[in-house]
Amino acid sequence: MSQNSTTATASEGGFDPHEIQAKWQRAWADKDPFRAGGDDDTRPRKYVLAMFPYPSGDLHMGHAENYLYSDIVARFWRHRGYNVLNPIGWDSFGLPAENAAIKRGADPVQWTYANIDQQKASLKDYGVSFDWSRVLHTSDPEYYRWNQWLFQKLYEKGLAYRKDALVNWDPVDQTVLANEQVLPDGTSERSGAVVVKKKLTQWFLRITDYADRLLDDLNQLEGFWPSKVIQMQRNWIGRSVGADITFEIEGRDEKITVFSTRPDTLHGATFFVVAPESDLAAELAASADQGVRESFEAYLTQVQRATDIERQATDRPKTGVFLGHYAINPVNGEKLPIWAADYVLADYGHGAVMAVPAHDQRDLDFARAFDLPVKVVVDTTAPITGAIPVIELDDDGVPIDPLGDEDDLDPVKTGVALTGDGRMMNSGSLNGLSKRNAIARMIEELEASGTGKAAKTYRLRDWLISRQRYWGTPIPMLHDEDGAIVPVPEDQLPVVLPSVEGLDLKPKGTSPLGAATDWVEVTDPETGRTLRRDPDTMDTFVDSSWYYLRFLSPHSDSEPFPAREASKWGPVDFYIGGVEHAILHLLYARFITKALFDMGLVEFTEPFSSLINQGMVILDGAKMSKSKGNLVLFQEELDAHGADALRVALAFAGPVEDDKDWNDVSTTGAAKFLARALRIAHDVDSETDVVWAEGDQGLRRVTHRLLADAPGLIEQTKFNVVVARLMELVNATRKAIDGSAGTSDPAVREAAEVIAMTLDLFAPHTAEEMWQTLGYTGFVGLATWRQPDPTLLVEESVTAVVQIDGKVRGTLQVSAKVGADELEALARQDEKVRRALGDRETVRAVVRPPKVVSFSTK
Numbered sequence: 001m002s003q004n005s006t007t008a009t010a011s012e013g014g015f016d017p018h019e020i021q022a023k024w025q026r027a028w029a030d031k032d033p034f035r036a037g038g039d040d041d042t043r044p045r046k047y048v049l050a051m052f053p054y055p056s057g058d059l060h061m062g063h064a065e066n067y068l069y070s071d072i073v074a075r076f077w078r079h080r081g082y083n084v085l086n087p088i089g090w091d092s093f094g095l096p097a098e099n100a101a102i103k104r105g106a107d108p109v110q111w112t113y114a115n116i117d118q119q120k121a122s123l124k125d126y127g128v129s130f131d132w133s134r135v136l137h138t139s140d141p142e143y144y145r146w147n148q149w150l151f152q153k154l155y156e157k158g159l160a161y162r163k164d165a166l167v168n169w170d171p172v173d174q175t176v177l178a179n180e181q182v183l184p185d186g187t188s189e190r191s192g193a194v195v196v197k198k199k200l201t202q203w204f205l206r207i208t209d210y211a212d213r214l215l216d217d218l219n220q221l222e223g224f225w226p227s228k229v230i231q232m233q234r235n236w237i238g239r240s241v242g243a244d245i246t247f248e249i250e251g252r253d254e255k256i257t258v259f260s261t262r263p264d265t266l267h268g269a270t271f272f273v274v275a276p277e278s279d280l281a282a283e284l285a286a287s288a289d290q291g292v293r294e295s296f297e298a299y300l301t302q303v304q305r306a307t308d309i310e311r312q313a314t315d316r317p318k319t320g321v322f323l324g325h326y327a328i329n330p331v332n333g334e335k336l337p338i339w340a341a342d343y344v345l346a347d348y349g350h351g352a353v354m355a356v357p358a359h360d361q362r363d364l365d366f367a368r369a370f371d372l373p374v375k376v377v378v379d380t381t382a383p384i385t386g387a388i389p390v391i392e393l394d395d396d397g398v399p400i401d402p403l404g405d406e407d408d409l410d411p412v413k414t415g416v417a418l419t420g421d422g423r424m425m426n427s428g429s430l431n432g433l434s435k436r437n438a439i440a441r442m443i444e445e446l447e448a449s450g451t452g453k454a455a456k457t458y459r460l461r462d463w464l465i466s467r468q469r470y471w472g473t474p475i476p477m478l479h480d481e482d483g484a485i486v487p488v489p490e491d492q493l494p495v496v497l498p499s500v501e502g503l504d505l506k507p508k509g510t511s512p513l514g515a516a517t518d519w520v521e522v523t524d525p526e527t528g529r530t531l532r533r534d535p536d537t538m539d540t541f542v543d544s545s546w547y548y549l550r551f552l553s554p555h556s557d558s559e560p561f562p563a564r565e566a567s568k569w570g571p572v573d574f575y576i577g578g579v580e581h582a583i584l585h586l587l588y589a590r591f592i593t594k595a596l597f598d599m600g601l602v603e604f605t606e607p608f609s610s611l612i613n614q615g616m617v618i619l620d621g622a623k624m625s626k627s628k629g630n631l632v633l634f635q636e637e638l639d640a641h642g643a644d645a646l647r648v649a650l651a652f653a654g655p656v657e658d659d660k661d662w663n664d665v666s667t668t669g670a671a672k673f674l675a676r677a678l679r680i681a682h683d684v685d686s687e688t689d690v691v692w693a694e695g696d697q698g699l700r701r702v703t704h705r706l707l708a709d710a711p712g713l714i715e716q717t718k719f720n721v722v723v724a725r726l727m728e729l730v731n732a733t734r735k736a737i738d739g740s741a742g743t744s745d746p747a748v749r750e751a752a753e754v755i756a757m758t759l760d761l762f763a764p765h766t767a768e769e770m771w772q773t774l775g776y777t778g779f780v781g782l783a784t785w786r787q788p789d790p791t792l793l794v795e796e797s798v799t800a801v802v803q804i805d806g807k808v809r810g811t812l813q814v815s816a817k818v819g820a821d822e823l824e825a826l827a828r829q830d831e832k833v834r835r836a837l838g839d840r841e842t843v844r845a846v847v848r849p850p851k852v853v854s855f856s857t858k
Helices: 017-031 061-079 095-104 108-125 141-156 207-216 227-237 263-268 279-286 290-303 308-312 361-369 435-449 540-544 563-569 584-598 634-641 643-652 667-683 697-715 719-738 746-759 764-773 820-829 831-837
Strands: 045-050 083-085 160-170 175-177 196-205 239-249 252-260 271-274 320-328 335-341 352-355 452-458 477-479 485-487 521-523 530-533 574-578 611-614 617-619 797-804 807-815 842-848 852-857
Touching: 017 108, 017 643, 017 764, 045 061, 045 563, 061 083, 061 574, 061 611, 061 617, 061 634, 061 643, 061 697, 095 108, 108 634, 141 160, 141 540, 207 227, 207 239, 207 452, 207 584, 227 584, 227 611, 239 263, 239 435, 252 263, 252 352, 263 435, 271 279, 271 320, 271 361, 279 290, 279 320, 279 335, 290 320, 290 335, 352 361, 435 452, 540 584, 634 643, 634 667, 643 667, 643 719, 643 764, 667 719, 667 746, 667 764, 697 719, 697 746, 719 746, 746 764, 797 820, 797 831, 807 820, 807 831, 820 831, 820 842, 820 852
Parallel strands: 045 083, 045 574, 271 335, 574 611, 797 852
Antiparallel strands: 160 175, 160 196, 239 252, 239 320, 239 452, 271 352, 320 335, 477 485, 477 530, 521 530, 797 807, 842 852
């Protein structure tokens, strides 16, 4: 049973959290204390940004956690004397709004903005210190005008282009998906449907031009981004280094280029494989005899039913069709039969591979399935260091196979490819070379003969941004009847979406905008020609790829963002959000930032200097879901306990990056803690000008230890530890009040003020009430963090632990300056330690003053 199952009363400990909450929200709305300072503000700057929400309904517990953490960071840096920008907006375009409109027969505009209003009210109730003057919505024409401007700038630079391509097609949502939107099991991240391949003419952004920079610049983020995210991006970009090798095809004028990471094994190529869905496979089959054509068509139909994941499975039986053509090996002139096989994908490298079955497991499996030759060209038994071994020759001058007739090393018999390093054999001039040297030599020979060159390829593919849906940014391009493409003139931006009235938004495989005749057809004023608008809309990840810059001037109608402001505020200092965006959003934002840098529009190449990923809030060990009926409603928790109790409970529940089970989140306990803290402020009866140094020294040491430790803990995102330390200070202060110090002791006032200031990070309404109760008129959220007194940080006594054979057997209160001999003597004199030692002989004593004494016995 959850600790939150009991609904709290309206009043906790005599204080009404909802009344306090409403009071301070009115004050913040009136004074606007969290608006970022302008040009006349000389404070250093910090840009804190939480990933903006999609307005699919009211906020959920994931939002509560995300905006709590970003608010803690923003409030902390204000206390440290910084001019903090902490804006909020809504990622308001996208499929959920359109699907909801279809389901309910509603206008996606009305559905979206009603949800935004609801979420905005909830965020204000939650007490997040946003700069509300900078709110933006990506579905506003004043925002997506600059999406369109950005697209055209990319088009001018050759980074946006249109082509026919096999795309990932969601058969339920009837739209294209980027590679990153296909889950590892081959299903759509949106609808859950099995994704299929479909050939369409689509718009792409040339992100692969930036692949090396996207990969190499991750080194700059080490230590500032979670290592897991950095590794995920490295894996997704997936750089491979090798060579492009040119093959002639018998009966075909145009040559084929193949990428290989192992050009050294080119002498071992015995056949050639192309992706069945590639244009090359169709061309070769079409020029073959009828039997090949029929076999290929049947095979292609079979392949199209499989997902890419299924095709890449290592345990999948190998299938294929011979295409009736041969490639010519450029190093030895051997004819290599060309096969279409499903284990090669059209979008890897050039969609074709040279098959070296002796040294590649998938190629070997295929060769054994179709009885194709296998030629060993690497002696994996030979040492790879030392002098080049002498290659023995037979009487005819042919190298003697060092593997001999050993069946346990024959790939054809063992079914296991020889994938290890070794020395080259059966490879002409490469014989005897190690892998690294052989690769270099082969590339030299290919370049000298004009049949290849050093090259790199990537797992990353260009960013497909066309979407066949209504609720998104219209692509600002015009098409004439001859196929020419003309950008919409900049002074005619934005291209505004037409009214949804009369449009059928149900998925049909083509964009609903194409049916809006009055909108899609325009007349060229210069020529009188009829042009058609591009009917597709942009992937919504375009919207979020640069929104952090739009916050710098969200309502400007003259520029997307002021370059001068970008140089002052950018890049974002702290970016907070879920790890689910590790590849999609973050990679695209990094790409767009680098493109803007190359255009001279920003002075930095990475958008987010520091990344904080939070875990999920789960229930009973499972992700919360409406369909599972295990949802904890944000608004219900606010109504039951108030915003501050929810914020403190979440902050205290565990480390930022960990998942938190709602059963372990105690809002009732947090509410009681807040009541105790507020009661301390009411108990203080000394004036604001008391001399703190005259107060109780023991309490002052606890207070100043928190002042000293909290900044480092916050910067390490150890928010739960700060809450725990704050609870310790509240308990110590209550003990002092109820003990000899009393309510008028200066140290009690000092502690109460530090409690209020620290509590502002987690429970801002209660903190402001405390601050006012203590006699201050300004906002505690703007108060400067106090410096600890170093003399109060020196420990006069510490607790030393005494261990016997690794087990704690006693503790001692000793001077912080105690020496090793004295500490050991005190330990041996302790009654508990003496009993634990008994008659056993001490064979070793390890003393680390002033904290540890460890005895080993026999």
